Structures are given as structure tokens and as C-alpha cells.
Amino acid sequence: MNVIKKEDTGLVIGIPKALFYFQHNLLWESFFKNLGCRVILSEDTNIEIMNNGIKLCGNENCLPIKIFHGHVHYLADKADIIFIPRYMSLNKNEYTCPQFCGIPDIAPLNIGKDIRVIEVRLHLDKAVNITVDSLKDIAFHLNIDIKEVATAFIKALDTHNASIKKDEKAIHGSSSSEEGYSHNIVVLGHPYMIYDRYLSMNLIKKLNDRKIRVLTSKNLDYNTKRENAFPFQDKVFWEIGLDNLGSCFAYTKNKSISGMIYLTPFACGLDSLIIEFIERRIKKESTMPFLKLTVDEHSGEAGFDTRLEAFLDMIS
Amino acid sequence: MKLTFPHMGNMYISVKVLLDTIGIDYVISPECNKKTLAYGSPHSPESICLPFKTILGDMLYGIQNGADTVLFGGGCGQCRLGYYGDLQRVIINDLGYDVNFVFLELGEMSFKDMIDKLKPLTKGKSMFTIVKSIILAIKTVFFTEALYDFSNYTRCREKQNGKTDIIMGIFHKKLRDTRGYSSIKRLIKKTKAELKKVELKKDFIPLKVALVGEIYTLLEPFANLEAVKKLGNLGVEVHNHISVKFWVVEHFLKKLSPIRLKNKPRLAAREFIKVDDVGGHGIETIADTIGAKGKFDGVIQIYPLTCMPEIIAQATFSEIQKRYDLPIMTLIVDEMTGEAGYQTRLEAFVDMLERRKQLQEMDLVNAKSGMSELS
Ligand code: SF4
Numbered sequence: 001m002n003v004i005k006k007e008d009t010g011l012v013i014g015i016p017k018a019l020f021y022f023q024h025n026l027l028w029e030s031f032f033k034n035l036g037c038r039v040i041l042s043e044d045t046n047i048e049i050m051n052n053g054i055k056l057c058g059n060e061n062c063l064p065i066k067i068f069h070g071h072v073h074y075l076a077d078k079a080d081i082i083f084i085p086r087y088m089s090l091n092k093n094e095y096t097c098p099q100f101c102g103i104p105d106i107a108p109l110n111i112g113k114d115i116r117v118i119e120v121r122l123h124l125d126k127a128v129n130i131t132v133d134s135l136k137d138i139a140f141h142l143n144i145d146i147k148e149v150a151t152a153f154i155k156a157l158d159t160h161n162a163s164i165k166k167d168e169k170a171i172h173g174s175s176s177s178e179e180g181y182s183h184n185i186v187v188l189g190h191p192y193m194i195y196d197r198y199l200s201m202n203l204i205k206k207l208n209d210r211k212i213r214v215l216t217s218k219n220l221d222y223n224t225k226r227e228n229a230f231p232f233q234d235k236v237f238w239e240i241g242l243d244n245l246g247s248c249f250a251y252t253k254n255k256s257i258s259g260m261i262y263l264t265p266f267a268c269g270l271d272s273l274i275i276e277f278i279e280r281r282i283k284k285e286s287t288m289p290f291l292k293l294t295v296d297e298h299s300g301e302a303g304f305d306t307r308l309e310a311f312l313d314m315i316s
Numbered sequence: 317m318k319l320t321f322p323h324m325g326n327m328y329i330s331v332k333v334l335l336d337t338i339g340i341d342y343v344i345s346p347e348c349n350k351k352t353l354a355y356g357s358p359h360s361p362e363s364i365c366l367p368f369k370t371i372l373g374d375m376l377y378g379i380q381n382g383a384d385t386v387l388f389g390g391g392c393g394q395c396r397l398g399y400y401g402d403l404q405r406v407i408i409n410d411l412g413y414d415v416n417f418v419f420l421e422l423g424e425m426s427f428k429d430m431i432d433k434l435k436p437l438t439k440g441k442s443m444f445t446i447v448k449s450i451i452l453a454i455k456t457v458f459f460t461e462a463l464y465d466f467s468n469y470t471r472c473r474e475k476q477n478g479k480t481d482i483i484m485g486i487f488h489k490k491l492r493d494t495r496g497y498s499s500i501k502r503l504i505k506k507t508k509a510e511l512k513k514v515e516l517k518k519d520f521i522p523l524k525v526a527l528v529g530e531i532y533t534l535l536e537p538f539a540n541l542e543a544v545k546k547l548g549n550l551g552v553e554v555h556n557h558i559s560v561k562f563w564v565v566e567h568f569l570k571k572l573s574p575i576r577l578k579n580k581p582r583l584a585a586r587e588f589i590k591v592d593d594v595g596g597h598g599i600e601t602i603a604d605t606i607g608a609k610g611k612f613d614g615v616i617q618i619y620p621l622t623c624m625p626e627i628i629a630q631a632t633f634s635e636i637q638k639r640y641d642l643p644i645m646t647l648i649v650d651e652m653t654g655e656a657g658y659q660t661r662l663e664a665f666v667d668m669l670e671r672r673k674q675l676q677e678m679d680l681v682n683a684k685s686g687m688s689e690l691s
Pocket residue numbers: 062063064065097098099100190265267268269270271624
């Protein structure tokens with residue numbers, strides 16, 4: 001086994017708790033810890049972070065991008081370097097939202113402060129070298145040997161993969177009568193929407209409190225999603241499309257599911273297409289109750305709750 | 317078989333030549349207008365970008381007027397356009413139409429792939445005819461572009477306002493019933509001759525503005541609320557970097573070339589964005605804006621609401637304005653864009669450019685007289 005030198009590099013790396021964080025937090029946190037850096041996270045999204053983000057970037061942007069700016073701003077004078085990975089594609093033919101390709105450059109421009117950003121690039125549709133090159137950049141900037149950086153990265157990947165396996169198993173095989181749950185509901189949407197408690201208005205907890213078990217795309221394995229990602233077996237609708245279309249159509253076959261909720265930020269370019277597919281197909285081929293909940297910066301929690309209640313009343 | 321295809325600016329002129337020469341029957345919707353949108357919009361997702369709606373409108377018009385096959389060349393980088401076709405197919409099927417779709421993914425395809433994909437359309441035609449049609453169509457792209465460029469030249473300089481628009485209006489009307497390469501070429505030649513007769517103001521140096529932004533919105537006059545015409549009539553010479561010609565060269569001609577040509581101007585965008593692609597033509601927008609320095613008095617970016625690549629590009633503008641001292645204005649269009657407010661913004665921008673130019677000229681004069689005093 002490789003032993004990674006654990007001496008403190010003295011550098012504080014800031015990781016914004018937004019966007020990619022909700023999918024790959026373990027990967028990146030352990031990567032920098034393996035390198036001997038100190039990692040600080042921004043706070044959970046709150047009203048201050050949101051308002052700062054809204055102030056900092058153009059009104060045309062979607063809510064998650066605005067909020068991301070708020071998180072980077074929060075870290076700006078607390079960390080030496082801010083880590084913003086650049087996700088271009090996460091697998092063969094699985095591209096990301098264009099916003100993800102630009103964000104490491106755009107965030108500092110919008111914030112205007114002199115912030116140091118480092119990135120790891122993932123463009124797995126094209127070539128792994130792109131990632132390797134970006135790791136070399138990190139090695140250079142942090143003044144650490146590239147071999148060490150590579151080892152730290154691989155080790156972090158293992159940590160991440162192990163946790164994915166655990167998430168899948170978390171629900172598999174259990175039926176809805178256990179643990180006092182009365183219903184199963186699927187929550188779809190970008191991870192940074194559904195797992196961000198502020199943005200999601202605590203949706204998952206609200207459901208759990210009502211004795212509803214929540215299933216998400218995390219509870220399905222990759223192949224199931226890929227096979228069900230109708231109708232795009234070759235070129236799926238982005239990486240997030242694979243996740244949501246795949247999960248949606250895999251779960252519609254599952255009789256123990258009582259309904260689906262798709263949480264979407266206002267004006268998300270990708271969701272506009274994905275949700276259209278889901279709604280059209282569900283209407284045609286199943287009786288699954290489906291609720292689209294749109295969140296924007298002006299959404300009140302009361303209105304949100306009313307819509308949710310109405311939906312839950314309908315299915316129970 | 318009867319084909320239909322959606323519009324993208326003046327591209328249909330060349331596609332007409334292509335299909336006429338191969339001998340494929342087709343029907344196209346009238347130039348994109350309010351009705352096109354009314355056709356497409358009710359069946360489109362709410363917050364999808366504008367091109368989706370008008371393109372769907374074109375397809376539906378074609379189908380309702382007898383087309384049984386839809387040809388569509390999408391696929392620009394990683395943006396939504398590449399995924400348009402799949403959803404449009406589902407929507408059209410849901411409406412109960414049973415038609416064939418031929419989608420050309422121009423971003424990824426090789427020339428051979430393209431010929432293969434087109435096979436069902438070209439059944440029974442000789443390779444010679446196909447190659448000839450392609451060549452004639454490409455030629456048409458170039459002289460059509462030249463005509464439009466020339467009309468931009470005369471429009472901002474004409475003595476009597478509206479002359480150019482009248483000539484171009486007649487051109488468009490006649491074009492509808494003109495078929496075949498030589499007839500179209502003749503019509504374009506004639507129109508150009510007409511434009512040459514337009515009386516121009518003497519010694520008039522117009523303001524120059526570069527248009528940048530999302531390709532469909534730039535090319536489709538309806539989508540950009542006739543920005544080119546409006547600016548021209550305000551006495552501004554307009555240059556559109558992202559033209560049909562550009563598109564054909566980038567997505568088509570470069571495929572034929574064995575060497576991968578580097579898109580040099582694109583590299584300029586590296587100053588702000590460290591990747592080559594953010595979907596759509598976001599990188600071109602940044603590069604062309606930087607490139608406008610010294611050649612243009614100002615830049616106008618136009619894009620449809622929620623267009624992600626252009627939102628990214630827009631974020632670099634405040635820095636570009638600072639570093640390059642270049643006025644930039646962004647116009648976002650959607651179904652709701654009002655004519656009046658739009659015109660006002662264009663006028664205000666042009667006024668500002670004019671004042672700036674005057675000031676610069678005065679500075680120059682002052683500097684010169686200062687110098688002569690010194691000597
Ligand atoms: S996927 Fe949607 S929400 Fe996410 S960054 Fe892109 S536009 Fe915004």
C-alpha cells in the first residue's frame with residue numbers, strides 16, 4: 001500500500017457546498033485531505049448566501065448557479081484557494097450542463113475579488129489525459145509531487161465509489177411496511193436541488209416526517225438507470241438526464257411506489273427538456289402520480305407546502 | 317416522398333438548390349414569423365429556448381402541408397440543440413403524425429456518416445448528381461451571403477431610407493417561387509444589380525457594430541426582431557460573424573479537409589475561459605467580441621432567454637469592456653419581447669456610440685492641434 005505523507009501543507013482549500021458538492025463531496029474532500037491540505041466548506045445554503053449570489057451574478061442565470069456564487073463568495077476570504085472542478089462529461093456520451101464547463105472561470109469573474117481557483121477537469125467522453133493534465137496543474141500549484149497527487153486522487157476515488165455502493169444498498173430489498181413507513185415516494189431532480197435543504201425547502205425531511213420513505217436516483221445502480229433511460233440508450237440527455245430519465249422509468253415499473261416528485265429550479269435549461277419527456281411518457285404509459293415542483297428565489301415556503309400537501313392527499 | 321426542413325436564416329436558399337438539383341420534392345414553411353411560433357409554441361416545453369419553438373413550428377407546418385419526412389441538422393456542441401430532435405420527434409408522434417426523421421448531428425458526424433444518413437433520401441440518384449448538388453448548394457451559400465452583406469452595406473448608407481429594404485423584400489417574395497440553381501443565381505445577380513443602383517450618401521462613414529451571440533437567433537430575422545435591418549436603418553453597418561457561411565464552413569467544409577484546422581480566433585477566448593467548448597457558440601461569442609476591438613465601434617450580443625452558453629459568455633463582458641474599452645450591449649429575446657422597448661434600446665446604444673465617436677474624434681483633433689502648437 002502506498003503511504004501518503006500526511007504532513008500539513010499549511011494550505012486551506014475551500015470547497016463550495018453547492019452544485020458538484022452534493023454528488024462528489026467525499027471524492028473531493030478526501031482528495032485534498034489525502035494531500036495534507038486543510039479543507040473548509042462553506043455553510044449550508046442560507047438566505048445570506050443566496051442573496052449574495054443573486055447580487056453577484058447576472059439575473060439570467062439559473063438559481064443553482066446564483067447560489068454557487070454565494071458559496072464561493074463566502075469562502076473568498078476564508079480559504080487560500082477555492083476548488084471548483086470543471087465537469088465537461090462524466091462518461092461516454094454523458095455531457096454536463098454547459099454552465100459546468102464555464103463555472104471555474106465565470107465565478108471569479110463575477111465575484112470580482114482576487115481569488116485563486118484550482119480545478120480538476122473531467123471530460124471522460126473525450127480523454128482521461130485531460131484529467132491527468134489538470135492533476136499536474138494542481139501538483140504544480142500546490143507544489144506537491146504529481147505521483148502523490150495521483151495516488152491521492154485514486155484513493156479518493158475508491159472512497160467515493162465505496163460510498164456509492166453503500167447508497168444503492170441502503171434501500172434495496174426492503175419493503176414499505178418496514179420501519180413504519182406508509183408510502184414510498186421518488187424524488188427526482190439535480191442532486192444540488194434535492195439534497196440542498198434550503199433550496200429544496202427541506203422536501204425530503206418533510207416527506208420523512210409524514211412517514212414517507214424517499215427514494216432517489218442514488219438508490220439505483222448505474223446499469224439499471226442506463227437501460228431505462230428511454231429513449232436515449234446511445235446519447236443520453238446529459239449526465240443528469242441519464243440519472244433522472246433512467247431513475248424515473250425504472251421506478252415507474254415498481255409497484256410499491258406511490259408517486260414521484262420532480263424538484264426543478266426555475267429556468268433550468270436541461271430540466272425543461274427532461275421533464276417534458278417524463279410527463280409525456282408517464283401520461284401515456286402509466287398511472288404514476290407525478291408532481292413537478294418549481295423553485296425560484298421568490299418562492300414562498302407556504303405555497304410550496306400547499307402544493308405538496310395537495311399531492312400527498314391525492315396519493316394516500 | 318416529400319421533405320420538409322426548418323429554417324435558419326437564409327439557409328433555405330441553399331437547401332432549396334440542394335434538393336432541386338438532386339430532385340427531391342419538398343415543402344417549406346414561409347419565412348419564420350409569428351404564425352410559425354404560434355404553431356410550435358403550444359406543443360413546446362415552457363422554458364425551452366426560443367429556437368426549439370420556431371423549429372417545431374416549421375416542422376409542423378411542413379407536415380400539415382404534405383411532408384412525410386423531416387430533415388434537421390442539429391447538434392452544436394453539448395447544448396440543447398443536439399437534443400432537440402429527439403423531443404420534437406416524440407411531440408410530433410404524440411400529435412398523431414407518422415413521419416420519418418432524418419437528423420444530422422453535424423457536430424459529431426464525418427462526411428461519410430452524412431452521406432450514409434442521407435441515403436434514404438437519395439435512393440435512386442447517382443453519386444454524381446449528389447456531389448454536384450452539394451457543390452452547387454455550397455456555392456449558393458457563398459453568393460447568397462455576399463448579397464446579404466452587400467445589402468447591409470447599402471442599407472446604412474442609402475440616401476433615401478427604405479430603398480434597400482424594398483429591394484430585399486421583392487427578392488424574398490420572388491425567391492419563394494424560384495427553383496433551381498441557375499434561376500436562383502440569376503435572381504440574386506439581378507437583386508445585386510438593383511442594390512448597386514441605390515443612391516448612397518457621399519463621404520458618410522457609418523458606425524460599425526459587430527453582432528455576436530446564439531447562432532439561430534442571429535441568423536433568423538424574426539427571432540432577433542430584425543436587428544440587422546433596424547440597425548442598418550439607423551445608419552449602422554452591421555457585421556454578423558456567425559453566418560450561414562460560417563456554419564457551413566465550420567460544420568461541413570472542415571469535415572472534408574484531412575487536416576484539423578485550428579480555429580484561431582477562438583483561441584482569443586482563452587483569456588477568459590480555459591476550455592474550447594461551453595456548448596453552442598459561447599466561445600465564439602467571447603472571441604469575436606475581443607476581436608471587435610479596433611474594428612468596430614461596439615458589439616451587440618443577442619440570445620434567447622435561458623440560453624446557457626451565451627449566459628456564460630455574457631459573464632465575461634464587464635471584464636472585456638474594462639480591458640478593451642469596448643461598448644457591449646446584450647439583448648435577450650423570447651416570445652414576450654416587445655418591439656417598442658427593443659427599438660428604444662437599439663437607438664439608445666447607437667446614440668451612445670455616436671457620442672463616443674464624436675468625443676474620440678474631438679480628442680484626436682485636440683491632440684493634433686496640441687502637437688502643432690508644440691512644434
Ligand atoms: S443543469 Fe440547470 S440548474 Fe444546473 S446549472 Fe445547468 S441550467 Fe442551472
